[in-house]
Amino acid sequence: MVVELINTGSELMLGRVLNAHQQWLCRQMADLGWVVSRQVAVADTAREIEQAVREALARADVIMVTGGLGPTSDDLTRERIANLLGKALHEDQAVLAHIQHFFDMRKRPMLPRVRIQALVPDGAQVLWNPNGTAPGLAMEVQPNAFRGNGKASWLVLLPGPPRELRPMFMDFVVPLLRKAFPNETEFVCRTIRTIGIGESLVEHTLIGPLQPLVEAGLELGYCARPGQTDVRLVAQGVDAERIVRQAEEILRAKLGEHVYGVEEEELEAVIVRLLTEKRKTLALAESCTGGLLAHRITNVPGASAVLLAGCVTYTNEAKQKFLGVKAETLEQHGAVSKPVAREMAEGARERTGADYALSVTGIAGPTGGTEAKPVGTVFIGLAGPFRTIVVRNFNPVDRETFKHMTAQQAMELLRRKALEAS
């Protein structure tokens, strides 16, 4: 099955927003065994939309188009696609009632323009939108005059807001595709995430041991990110499950504790799972990561069973008041120092009664560096039922990457230590 994705929106071409649909829809489709072969983004002008859809209709069995179903004057997708397929639009009374209800519930006036969202091309299926006003639309293009082989294609139009698109895809598009395309071949994709080892060394370590499986059909992919490397294991056909499982076993044996998670599992999810299993609690004392550690850990459902408290202590006074760091330690060594990282971690642990406390103090930049402690210098402390550990790292990167890399290093320090705990 050939699947293509078209994202419409001038804001995409102007780089004003991030195209999150591309990842999300590609991911969902891959998990269903259908890999999207091409994704195209174009401006939301009539000509661009029509051209992109016409080209995709010439190639693909399924085309998903996102955006341009809303009420404003730059929402053209519905009308241009009806025009391209030579279908008339009619006002659907059930959709109109849903839209009216949506505004009534919120006690907001419904402007006349909003009614265009109730227009449906003749013969199209309406995909209900409980989270917004514009419904999605699905239509089988048969006969497909754009395709040399005359095969039919499915065209699925989805609204732009992610909160509307995602449930609609799950609840309506997946059942529709499963019914239209039964008996697809087996497809297995598994991503293994590693930390603390470079991309070329990961491949070098794996290439020999995995060779027999590559000959049996395993496809390998590598993706380097700041401080970590993802390895992707893909196989198709009746043996897919077995090949990927065996590859994962070999990979884990070779890379050991460098492997921290699978799929899109982030370090924070691993930390919350690990500490929950071991019934341990955590406190955080952050300076230069500025709450990122707390934010990431609290993104994980169930974090409240693990995280007792976090302090973002930007000033010296806050470090003293909330964490009990000593004035003389600050004066003698400076806020960015090993002794301060130690006192921050120990203070957070003591004041919260947590099993572990992580501390971070450093210079995120762009200003604030010195010769002895340049921008990028960071001290990470870990207090626990052992002698407090403090490591010094150097992450000379932009402010946001600095926060991210430092948070990764802090969580990795905790993960390794927590793995040892009984």
Place this chain on the structure above:
Amino acid sequence: MVVELINTGSELMLGRVLNAHQQWLCRQMADLGWVVSRQVAVADTAREIEQAVREALARADVIMVTGGLGPTSDDLTRERIANLLGKALHEDQAVLAHIQHFFDMRKRPMLPRVRIQALVPDGAQVLWNPNGTAPGLAMEVQPNAFRGNGKASWLVLLPGPPRELRPMFMDFVVPLLRKAFPNETEFVCRTIRTIGIGESLVEHTLIGPLQPLVEAGLELGYCARPGQTDVRLVAQGVDAERIVRQAEEILRAKLGEHVYGVEEEELEAVIVRLLTEKRKTLALAESCTGGLLAHRITNVPGASAVLLAGCVTYTNEAKQKFLGVKAETLEQHGAVSKPVAREMAEGARERTGADYALSVTGIAGPTGGTEAKPVGTVFIGLAGPFRTIVVRNFNPVDRETFKHMTAQQAMELLRRKALEAS
């Protein structure tokens, strides 16, 4: 000038990573006056890369290709494009020396495979990569056999890691394009960000007043996001600057304080700027946003002049210990309540001496809701040199959207109040 962007990477098609290059490069190009007309993502297989590049060469003056220049076996871009253009590859000694130096500096072994990054197609320009090993490549395809009109095209290949791609684009690609394409027409694009007003009402308010400018060439775009709407003002030609400036003036007059920023300016940047200008300081007391407020504010360079401290108090004990919330208040009203939000804000303000303190307590879900306080309930408190304000909101959305919307609402409460301050 027709510009197209091709992002290669199976991880994109499998939805394993977000395509941040698309936004970033489109944004940079638009700011230079060159709007990307099409962006395509394909897997990093030889056939897909060749097909996408061949199609783009038939249409575009400039084609930028990202990814696939690294050392692993799925990095095929360099080789496939040389093949497509009929160019031989030679090993560039200066590039090889740079790669060797990169590994030496890090005291890491250089594996033989890494050398393929020093291969350069005959006639290509090398774009230096101070932040990694693989250089970029630029080549003028002349004559361009793929294009009906025989016009030349520029093909620019950039490495996948953002930390390498971005400086390379700025330092080498921009000067190259400016030299190759002088005298381009004026292009002005300005995004105005509004909060607390729906998309259709924004358009309804603006459509009449902006009509004369639309007739003079103004293009309008709207983009709805959780709790906010961006309005995009675009014009081309000699009058572009004036048209967009006048449109912005009208928009600001009509939408008033709903306008909080321009371009990609986030609320946190507005807060830091506003408080810096007014010489005010801030403390944070977060429960359900779990550090997101602190993280967002500390993402802004210069935040340390404004933010004194933040506490992430997930447990009742932490609310008492770090913020001085009274045990009886917690017992009588529950942690998610108006009185607790008030005591959190007042406690944070008192203990840090900040001018303002924001507090948030609520139920992010997916569990923890009750009939009286369902998942999505949140209380936001603001203490300052006035009677403490507490508002109750209801954001019945997924956990991450909940954190985001709640943070927006909290910052918007602070922004409005800080605007009033002398």
